[in-house]
Amino acid sequence: MNNISDYVVRLLFHSLVVLGIWKCVKPLIDEQLSYLAKKREYRKNSHHFKNSSKKNKRLIYRHLDNLMYLTQDKYEPFVSVTKFLLQSSFLLIGIFIITLLTIQELPSMFSSDIIFNGNLQTSNVETIKSFWKLPMLLAILAGSIPYIVMRYKYAKRQTKGSYDLLDVVKIFAKYTYLSVDAALYATSDYLMDNNVLKRPLRILADEFSNYSTETMLQDEAQRFASNVSTTFARIFVSDLLDAEKEGNVNLNLSLLELNDSMEQQRETILTVKASNSDAIKLGLYGNFLVFVLSIGTFMLLLKPGLYFKLQFQTSIGVTFFMIIVISFVIALLFSILLSKPKLDYQ
Amino acid sequence: MEKLFTLVSTIGIAYFALLVFLSTSKSHERDLFRKQINVRAVMMKFQSEQFQKKLDNSGYPVEAKNINFIRYATALLFLLFLFLSKYLRGTTMSLNDALIPIGILAFSSPLKYLPLGWFLDRKSQQNILQKDGEIVSLLKQYQNNRLRNRGYIEFGAFCTQVAPTFEYLKNDLNELAEKATDDGVEEAIKHFCDKFPADHHFMPNVRSILLATESMADSNEAIEYLKKQNTAISKISSDHYLKKWTRIGDWAGLINVIPSITTFLMIVVLSLQYIMVLKGNFNGVNLFR
Numbered sequence: 001m002n003n004i005s006d007y008v009v010r011l012l013f014h015s016l017v018v019l020g021i022w023k024c025v026k027p028l029i030d031e032q033l034s035y036l037a038k039k040r041e042y043r044k045n046s047h048h049f050k051n052s053s054k055k056n057k058r059l060i061y062r063h064l065d066n067l068m069y070l071t072q073d074k075y076e077p078f079v080s081v082t083k084f085l086l087q088s089s090f091l092l093i094g095i096f097i098i099t100l101l102t103i104q105e106l107p108s109m110f111s112s113d114i115i116f117n118g119n120l121q122t123s124n125v126e127t128i129k130s131f132w133k134l135p136m137l138l139a140i141l142a143g144s145i146p147y148i149v150m151r152y153k154y155a156k157r158q159t160k161g162s163y164d165l166l167d168v169v170k171i172f173a174k175y176t177y178l179s180v181d182a183a184l185y186a187t188s189d190y191l192m193d194n195n196v197l198k199r200p201l202r203i204l205a206d207e208f209s210n211y212s213t214e215t216m217l218q219d220e221a222q223r224f225a226s227n228v229s230t231t232f233a234r235i236f237v238s239d240l241l242d243a244e245k246e247g248n249v250n251l252n253l254s255l256l257e258l259n260d261s262m263e264q265q266r267e268t269i270l271t272v273k274a275s276n277s278d279a280i281k282l283g284l285y286g287n288f289l290v291f292v293l294s295i296g297t298f299m300l301l302l303k304p305g306l307y308f309k310l311q312f313q314t315s316i317g318v319t320f321f322m323i324i325v326i327s328f329v330i331a332l333l334f335s336i337l338l339s340k341p342k343l344d345y346q
Numbered sequence: 347m348e349k350l351f352t353l354v355s356t357i358g359i360a361y362f363a364l365l366v367f368l369s370t371s372k373s374h375e376r377d378l379f380r381k382q383i384n385v386r387a388v389m390m391k392f393q394s395e396q397f398q399k400k401l402d403n404s405g406y407p408v409e410a411k412n413i414n415f416i417r418y419a420t421a422l423l424f425l426l427f428l429f430l431s432k433y434l435r436g437t438t439m440s441l442n443d444a445l446i447p448i449g450i451l452a453f454s455s456p457l458k459y460l461p462l463g464w465f466l467d468r469k470s471q472q473n474i475l476q477k478d479g480e481i482v483s484l485l486k487q488y489q490n491n492r493l494r495n496r497g498y499i500e501f502g503a504f505c506t507q508v509a510p511t512f513e514y515l516k517n518d519l520n521e522l523a524e525k526a527t528d529d530g531v532e533e534a535i536k537h538f539c540d541k542f543p544a545d546h547h548f549m550p551n552v553r554s555i556l557l558a559t560e561s562m563a564d565s566n567e568a569i570e571y572l573k574k575q576n577t578a579i580s581k582i583s584s585d586h587y588l589k590k591w592t593r594i595g596d597w598a599g600l601i602n603v604i605p606s607i608t609t610f611l612m613i614v615v616l617s618l619q620y621i622m623v624l625k626g627n628f629n630g631v632n633l634f635r
Contacts, residue, residue, distance in 0.1 A: 218510045226513050231479030231583075235486050238511055242490045250493050254486070257573075261580040268584045276595030283602040290606040298613050302620065310616045317619075320612040324605055331602040338598055341591070345482070345583035346475050 011102045018094040029086060037078040070161065070227050071153045075199055084146065092143030099135035161196040162230045162343040166266070168197055169236060169259050176252040180244050181209035200224055208244065217241070230344040232262050262343065269341055276338050283335025287328060349434055389415060397456040404469035405514065410456075417454045421447035473514055474542065480515045481552060482579060484508065488556075489572040492565050501560060502526035502534075531560050547586040548579055555579075 175183035184205035392414035505523035525534035539553040
């Protein structure tokens with residue numbers, strides 16, 4: 001018992017060291033990053049003039065950038081992705097070092113084994129060889145956590161964004177007498193703070209107010225549409241582009257039409273949700289309730305000990321338990337899928 | 347070691363034979379050799395139309411021949427190394443070892459129910475869903491095109507102009523524009539719409555809308571028509587959504603009942619087993635004692 005607490009304290013100190021290093025390094029990196037981002041922006045502009053953007057080259061960068069675009073409230077084009085990559089890699093290395101140090105201090109099972117076997121010369125090499133595998137696995141798992149969390153957040157925000165677009169369209173329809181960029185700024189000012197599209201709209205407005213070539217504008221608009229990823233977002237964006245090109249005479253009418261079809265689709269979604277509500281409720285908590293209640297009564301009728309023996313020490317019981325757990329998860333996924341559909345035609 | 351020397355000498359003799367053959371043969375034989383067995387000719391053997399089509403539909407910009415080459419090359423290399431190591435160690439090859447290359451080939455096969463094929467099919471279905479949304483947006487832009495004050499842009503030019511604003515339809519639209527200038531607008535529209543599956547829920551409508559609008563010279567008439575049709579399309583999409591998700595909901599209802607039913611069934615089975623245990627005669631073995 002004493003030993004375990006000892007090692008926990010050591011683990012804590014190791015993580016403290018790594019955290020301290022990160023805290024020292026972070027401000028330096030941040031400053032450097034913002035400087036690099038500015039430089040890169042100028043370079044990107046000149047690239048666009050030369051018309052030689054290498055689009056397919058930086059697949060991973062673009063993927064991460066799109067994820068950040070919706071998930072981060074303080075998104076900045078180049079800085080966010082690099083920060084994220086640095087943080088993830090530092091997490092990976094940090095966890096690797098911490099676990100490696102802690103495991104080396106543990107009285108390992110390998111070494112005692114080898115001592116009993118008698119060949120001490122190879123023992124050192126072999127233990128070191130086998131040491132790095134577990135920390136590596138842990139580090140990779142820990143390093144992928146930020147990405148997974150971001151993916152989850154992204155999916156959630158995409159769904160929310162598809163509904164938030166309705167507000168955007170409504171407010172924007174009020175400012176159609178302004179030029180597109182000014183209207184976008186005004187719209188993003190009047191949006192609620194919890195609106196997911198607030199920041200993306202500002203970025204879009206920036207692009208509309210100072211684009212240098214049409215491809216740049218189209219790229220940015222397409223990015224907005226593909227991140228919200230609904231039919232309505234595409235229509236909205238194409239309306240904006242059209243207004244920028246042809247003047248905003250028809251914009252108001254067009255947006256009102258869009259608003260109508262969005263409302264119509266929202267009603268459809270609500271009917272679908274209402275008709276599926278039984279399945280959703282069952283999947284979210286009905287199954288769990290049934291399981292707990294029936295197993296509870298069963299346990300009361302027998303004794304708990306006897307029940308656990310029946311459940312986990314017979315092959316039938318274990319098989320049934322596995323089936324129930326798996327179908328639980330599937331049902332849960334299905335009801336999450338059904339309960340939060342996007343505002344779209346898909 | 348002896349076996350290693352055998353291997354090296356075999357390879358050396360084969361190479362030597364090849365050199366002798368090349369130096370003694372007549373020029374046309376040599377030409378034949380050069381033309382038949384060079385990199386490009388070998389790669390062309392791996393080209394497969396069907397696979398290429400699937401890859402194109404799923405939106406991955408890779409060539410089928412490269413993937414096919416990698417597939418067969420990995421399988422062959424694996425087999426070769428396996429054979430060499432077995433030969434050097436002096437053990438014979440078992441049937442299980444041959445299963446791994448076959449597994450590699452099957453895993454990466456583009457056939458429908460094998461992993462890669464299934465994945466590609468899924469991806470292309472998703473692409474079609476995305477394209478649906480973009481087509482609705484395209485129709486809206488098409489209407490906007492007619493709303494211009496002084497005349498409207500001709501169909502082909504319109505397509506090239508809007509193509510960069512779309513993510514999934516980009517290539518299709520560029521192709522459509524090119525075809526419109528080559529073969530005429532009607533042919534191009536037909537070709538474009540035939541790319542979608544035949545039982546698509548609004549593609550037949552889109553096809554007739556585009557064809558009908560192209561024959562209208564009067565912009566006001568076209569605008570009225572397009573407005574009506576656009577609302578019709580959004581209604582169709584909405585209905586399709588309703589149908590699709592009600593069907594999914596029905597299935598989900600069935601699936602979501604499974605855990606509860608299984609729980610009840612399990613309790614019945616467990617209590618039956620308990621009774622058997624109480625009788626003390628469970629397969630001749632007393633379980634809990």
